Amino acid sequence: MFGTGSLTGNSPGNQTGVLLGLRAPGEGDQDYTGIQYRTLWVALAEGKLAPVLEIGTILFPRRSGFYRLQVVRKAEGEIEEDILIVNNILGQEEEEEREEGKEDPAEPALDPGCWEGKEGYIHRRVNYIGNDYVSVEERIKQESLRDGSTSEKSQRRIFAVDSLPVMKAVKFSDLAGPEAVAAMEHGRQKLLQQLGLKQKFNLQDEDNYGLARKMGYWIFKGRINYPQKGGEAGARENGNTNTYEEADYNITVIPPDHVVFYNNLNIPWTRVKNHVPSAIDVFTSPAKDLALVVTDKEIIVYRMYQENLAAPPLERIPLKEGEEVIMAEWALGHYVENWTLTCQTYLAREDIREYPQ
Template sequence: MKKLTALIGILVVCIVFVVYKNINSSLNPNIVPVKNINLPIAGTWILDRYVFTGDSSISEDKAKSMLGEKAEFSDKGVYFDNLICKNPSFKVKILDSKDYFQNNFKIDPSSIGINEKYIKVVTVSSEDNFFDEFIEINKNVMLKFTDGIIFFFVKDGTQINNSEFKNIDKNNSKLIIPKSQKETNSKSGLLLGLKCIDETGLGYNYRTLWISSSYGKIMPIVNIKDLVVPRKSGFWKVGVKKVWEKGVKKDIVWGETLGNNKTSRIKYRSISGISSEILFVGEEYISMDDKKVYNDDDGDQRFERGDFSVLPLDNFDGNKMDFSKAFGDDAGSRLKYSADLYLKKVNLSKNKIDENKLQTNWSVDRRSGRWMLRGRIPYGDFDVMYAAPTILTDYDDLYPSFDVIKKDIPDAVDAYTSPNRDFIVVLTETELKIYSLNNKKIGKLDKEFDLKNGETAVMSQWSLGSYVDEWNKLIKNMKKN
């Protein structure tokens, strides 16, 4: 009897639990995530003025008619210009104001009265769908960029002095940009170093293309033999001279300073029985692939895989650059991790690596619009999971992304975007193409230039503003001589 009573009791408890769980009543509340009510931008903001920064599909009359419009921000929605984002989510980035405005608008923030060192960039989306981006300058001033216009907002109920909007006059929609800044924004130039296999098939030829733009016009492309390298100490020329030693080819890598229409040999690197292929040249460093050269039984020249090397231009006949010593222990651990990852991929995880040799057996290589780091071990070459630092590559920003470029230009294999984002250089297997960039999109094709068979890039150095004119004079003098 006691067992039956206990069994009935357990049954009743189970029934009550199931019924309670499924009854939709105040006794069984649903637990929902608490929304974050501390919004990065909240309340009502008034569109106070605007300025055109470039070409726009929005007319002057349309922009003027928008003055006084309100932008509303709450946890329920964001409303502006008849567009609604319901149940918004916000992502906030604190960025250096000078870098942000230079990269996105090609202006110095001080030219529009923004003196804050940092700004708050707020991205608004709903269910992972992007809605808009707003830039909060301070608690009273906010702006947004759209289609070649910067819109300036003030917090509702706030009185703003005109000094807050230096150079942005309600009666003048054109941005007042200092002459020096305007020149920087309007001129850009690229020294693009290229290599291809020479006529013997045993080495490489190198050349440099000078590509420049002035106030939206692409200038004629200039072709120069060898690699013209801009450095802080002045311009250099770098190349490879092929010589024969006891019937075996070896390469002499040389560097010369340029100036006063004269050249003076100052550096060279020569290793017996080694053929050196230049993979990359930067302002301070050179990266090479050193192949071992020998004659087979028939007397034919053969190449055997050797080592990578990265060396300072000022001492490229000296010791190789040690990865960890150059970039820190964290970088060194990423190099080792990348090698281990490669071994795992090729099912050689149990094989050991000479870590000391690994630290100097790496290179800089070009692929899909980026300079990348490559490592080498006896079992193959691998990508290093560490971004190429600016100490090596300097400016290397690509815009738009290579995936977007491939959609518009399917045969693209490499690309370079001007820091002013006014043009983009695209390489295919056979041609170099220059396109204009308009409103973040690839525009019309401006120029085409034939490439040699198998030609690829080993250097990319950019200049802006008055430096474009200086580089142009140097290039013209070199062509005369």
């Protein structure tokens, strides 16, 4: 099995590697224009760090091989939407689809149901990508062609990778189980009370959630959308535009393994902060031999020993301004060599960057 299935095996030769997905804001952060995605391959063998490889896109593992994730902005007339596209990097799926006469997966169509009688935009950015699910944030502005009314809001969504490029959100109950909805409801009601709101708005509860990082873990975050001060009456005075504020809340449900396969922290967060006061996040390997401490400016790579960061650092990888980690996929043992070869093969036809050792 490709990907995280390697975590269950032994680690011959003490090899550990991680694919890190990164997202940096572009020049138009308000509409997610120019967002840059990249992948870093960081590998440790016998206590020595191999050259860090950089790939100028998101490359992620699945059971059937390695895939590339792209966010493509598609425009038709006065409609603009960001579509998520995944392709097997070896091209087997594309070749099979062409042989079967299927539509070119690189040319997705807009969903007529989403845009019937409307125009505007849906812009998306990726907050998390795993083997089978992707978490995004959406900024939406749609105008009714019937009466000219406009709605603006920002929301969170999770999509199944297998469903892409169809942008069909996965309900929280379907992802985490029906019993998890109670925790979502509790978090939402607590936030509504803090905001002094009543539950009279269309909150789209079960769809409006996603994944985020918090002190070394992936967690579920829900979101509510509510009209700006003045409500619908104020919106009518403002040119019939309904603009919604957003507020997030934590959902006290651990993401299940089929969503985030590996979500452990093998060093206390307080110990990380004591060692690197500027740390905002940390990723630790299943083998407990490698840690990547994230600050606003760089990723600091450390060996680990007995749940401690072993000085000096193995490497410091500079980050772009505002860049965040959206993926961490670990490999152990012989999978490290396989993944290294995959990255090198992919980069043979792409620009390659190695950080100096």
